[in-house]
Amino acid sequence: MSNWNDVAYKVEFNLEIINELLTDRLPSSSQVLDFGCGYGRITNQLHGLGFKNITGVDSSLEMINRGTNEFPYLELNHVMGTPLPFPDESFDAVISCAVFTCIRDQKIRANVVSELLRILKPNGVIYLAEFCADESVLFTSGVGVPMWHGTQADIKSIVSEFKIEKSLVINNQTMTGHNSKACHVVARK
Numbered sequence: 473m474s475n476w477n478d479v480a481y482k483v484e485f486n487l488e489i490i491n492e493l494l495t496d497r498l499p500s501s502s503q504v505l506d507f508g509c510g511y512g513r514i515t516n517q518l519h520g521l522g523f524k525n526i527t528g529v530d531s532s533l534e535m536i537n538r539g540t541n542e543f544p545y546l547e548l549n550h551v552m553g554t555p556l557p558f559p560d561e562s563f564d565a566v567i568s569c570a571v572f573t574c575i576r577d578q579k580i581r582a583n584v585v586s587e588l589l590r591i592l593k594p595n596g597v598i599y600l601a602e603f604c605a606d607e608s609v610l611f612t613s614g615v616g617v618p619m620w621h622g623t624q625a626d627i628k629s630i631v632s633e634f635k636i637e638k639s640l641v642i643n644n645q646t647m648t649g650h651n652s653k654a655c656h657v658v659a660r661k
């Protein structure tokens with residue numbers, strides 16, 4: 473088995489986010505956290521959309537090292553586990569792209585969500601984009617990292633303490649080129 477540090481310079485992530493799910497809800501001055509930012513791919517996309525106050529955090533130091541080299545103008549920080557190093561109610565939005573599918577332990581997922589709830593402002597937005605499947609499945613990805621693809625219901629249940637505004641499933645290949653689906657959920661605190 474590999475971990476994210478081992479593959480940080482080998483992977484090119486490809487799960488697309490739907491820009492409008494954020495831009496329709498948030499002014500460009502919003503404080504946005506890209507949780508599990510990897511090498512900053514989505515953080516950089518948000519920067520390109522005009523968001524001015526974006527922070528990315530990731531538990532893999534090598535991902536952060538790669539990101540700070542590729543995108544030196546972004547704020548990307550290495551953060552291990554929980555609690556997250558941010559005050560209560562400090563973000564207008566959190567985006568998390570293909571991260572919960574890498575957290576196979578339900579208790580860890582619950583801890584992470586409770587931290588995201590804590591650091592979001594009242595009415596703050598959470599946007600999860602996650603690979604999903606018709607049936608929940610645990611597997612090792614083509615790059616050797618352990619993964620979980622839940623159902624749409626599983627992904628929605630991650631944010632069951634939030635008010636869900638939108639949930640849709642669209643086709644999206646995995647980074648190793650397999651046909652798959654992605655679930656996009658937008659919810660508010």
Ligand SMILES: C[S@@+](CC[C@H](N)C(=O)[O-])C[C@H]1O[C@@H](n2cnc3c(N)ncnc32)[C@H](O)[C@@H]1O
Pocket residue numbers: 476485486487507508509510511512513514529530531532535551552553568569570571574575584
């Ligand atoms: C599939 S990658 C996606 C990276 C990025 N969001 C993107 O879409 O380009 C998943 C990332 O989540 C990070 N990750 C997994 N568990 C995490 C946790 N508990 N806290 C922070 N980052 C985590 C991994 O290190 C990895 O970089």
